[in-house]
Amino acid sequence: MKKRLLYIGNKLSKKGNTQTSIETLGAFFKNEGYSVLTASSVQNKFGRLFDMMYKTVKNRNKIDVVLIDTYSTQNFYFAVYIAKLCRTFNIPYIPILRGGNLPARLKKSPKQSKKLFANAKTNIAPSNYLLDAFKKEGFTNITYIPNTIEIKKYPFLLRKEIKVKLLWVRSFAELYNPKLALEIVEELQKKQIDVSLCMVGPEKDGSLEECKNIAKEKNLPITFTGKLSKEEWINLSEEYTLFINTTNFDNMPVSVLEAMALGLPVISTNVGGIPYLIEDNKTGILVPANNVDVFVKAITELLSNPEKTETLSKNARDAVEQFDWEVVKEKWDEVLG
Numbered sequence: 001m002k003k004r005l006l007y008i009g010n011k012l013s014k015k016g017n018t019q020t021s022i023e024t025l026g027a028f029f030k031n032e033g034y035s036v037l038t039a040s041s042v043q044n045k046f047g048r049l050f051d052m053m054y055k056t057v058k059n060r061n062k063i064d065v066v067l068i069d070t071y072s073t074q075n076f077y078f079a080v081y082i083a084k085l086c087r088t089f090n091i092p093y094i095p096i097l098r099g100g101n102l103p104a105r106l107k108k109s110p111k112q113s114k115k116l117f118a119n120a121k122t123n124i125a126p127s128n129y130l131l132d133a134f135k136k137e138g139f140t141n142i143t144y145i146p147n148t149i150e151i152k153k154y155p156f157l158l159r160k161e162i163k164v165k166l167l168w169v170r171s172f173a174e175l176y177n178p179k180l181a182l183e184i185v186e187e188l189q190k191k192q193i194d195v196s197l198c199m200v201g202p203e204k205d206g207s208l209e210e211c212k213n214i215a216k217e218k219n220l221p222i223t224f225t226g227k228l229s230k231e232e233w234i235n236l237s238e239e240y241t242l243f244i245n246t247t248n249f250d251n252m253p254v255s256v257l258e259a260m261a262l263g264l265p266v267i268s269t270n271v272g273g274i275p276y277l278i279e280d281n282k283t284g285i286l287v288p289a290n291n292v293d294v295f296v297k298a299i300t301e302l303l304s305n306p307e308k309t310e311t312l313s314k315n316a317r318d319a320v321e322q323f324d325w326e327v328v329k330e331k332w333d334e335v336l337g
Contacts, residue, residue: 003336004035006059008052008082009069011041016202016227018171021096022069024254025148028325034336037063049078056082060089065121065336072099076109083116092121094335100251100272103133117141122335127252127273143335147252148328151321154234154261159241159313161306164188164195164299167240167264169233169255170247171201172208177269180246182211183292185220188299195221198240202227237262242299248289250274257323260284260316265309267298283319284312 007029009022022038030036037059040051056066066086070079079095086093095117099105106113117123117139125131126147134142166185170176181197188195199222203209208224215222228236243259245268252273259266266284268274278284285302287294302309321327 002033002035003064004062005029005037005065005067005336006056006063007036007038007067007069008040008056008078009038009067010048010075011038012043014041015043017204018202018227019230020069021098021147021254028148028329029332032329032333045074049081052078052082053085056085056091057089060091063091066091066093068093068095069098070095070102070116072101072105075099076105080112080116083119087119094121094124096124097126097130097134098251100247100249102130102251103137106133106137113137124335128276129273130251143331145331145335146323146328147254147257148323148325149254149257149261149320151261151324153230154258156261156317157238157263158310159263159265160310162241162265162299162302162309164193164242164303165240166195166197166299167200167237167243167259168197168246169200169243169259170245170253171204172199172211173204174207175249176207176247177290178207178211178246179214180290180292180295181244182214182218182220182222184244184246184295184299185222186218187292187296189220191296191300193300193303196223197221198223198225198236200225200228200233200236234258234262237264240264242267242302244295245269245274246295247271252277257320260320263313263317265302265312266316267295279315279319281308282312283315 007022007026011022013019026036039055040048042048042051068079122141122143125144131144168181172178185197243264243266250272269289270286271289280286285298
């Protein structure tokens with residue numbers, strides 16, 4: 001019989017936020033026959049924490065293990081409190097390491113980190129980047145299970161010749177440096193290159209409104225769609241030729257996995273878990289963070305090299321086959337028992 005799970009995370013897509021793993025991975029578990037309870041969809045942070053704690057206590061005798069999406073900023077404390085409750089009631093728990101800046105959190109909050117992670121059944125690292133970082137800090141109860149997608153839902157479109165139609169998909173937050181995408185467009189225009197950019201994602205911290213104002217002021221050819229469903233942005237992707245990822249911190253972003261599955265050549269900042277996901281000049285192109293010139297150089301080089309564009313498109317799709325749920329679910333079954 002499959003285990004009874006309580007999955008703790010930010011389930012806020014119906015409140016305008018991007019869908020997160022608690023919804024996608026949670027649904028995969030249900031389809032595999034696991035019993036899955038989730039928390040929480042409360043928008044207010046304090047209310048959400050209370051709901052998470054309440055459901056942990058309420059269901060303590062009805063669950064076998066608690067999965068906890070664990071981030072590196074304020075939401076880190078959600079995991080700290082839930083894990084403490086789990087230890088109090090002797091419930092096995094598994095943090096899933098989501099925050100790209102968790103290595104810094106280990107150093108910033110060493111005592112809380114040790115209690116949280118050392119006492120876990122195991123800690124799931126979705127990237128080798130975090131696997132290595134936690135091992136360096138002395139943690140041995142670490143299991144690598146990558147983020148996952150259903151490959152069959154991502155129709156592959158081979159990109160051969162590049163028109164500079166850029167796609168960016170992320171929540172609008174300073175952490176992900178969306179303004180850099182605007183600067184890239186502006187610089188390409190200065191070089192007399194015909195360019196357009198579509199930015200897909202919800203507002204997070206005021207960055208979307210700021211980007212809209214800059215684009216309007218400078219008359220940049222940028223479309224802002226707001227939040228789209230997975231199906232909507234997959235359909236939209238057929239109109240675009242390159243995917244840019246401008247983030248300053250990252251782990252293993254699902255949006256990049258999805259772009260690779262769709263055949264979009266990816267140009268991404270070389271941060272966090274990205275170099276563990278993308279092999280430079282083979283499955284994508286890696287560039288230094290917050291550098292307009294290198295992004296522009298990478299784009300213009302692809303513009304004049306359709307053979308390389310085609311190779312990146314093919315190789316990226318091949319590379320993400322290993323992240324298909326049909327492959328990854330076996331690793332989860334081993335961990336959950």
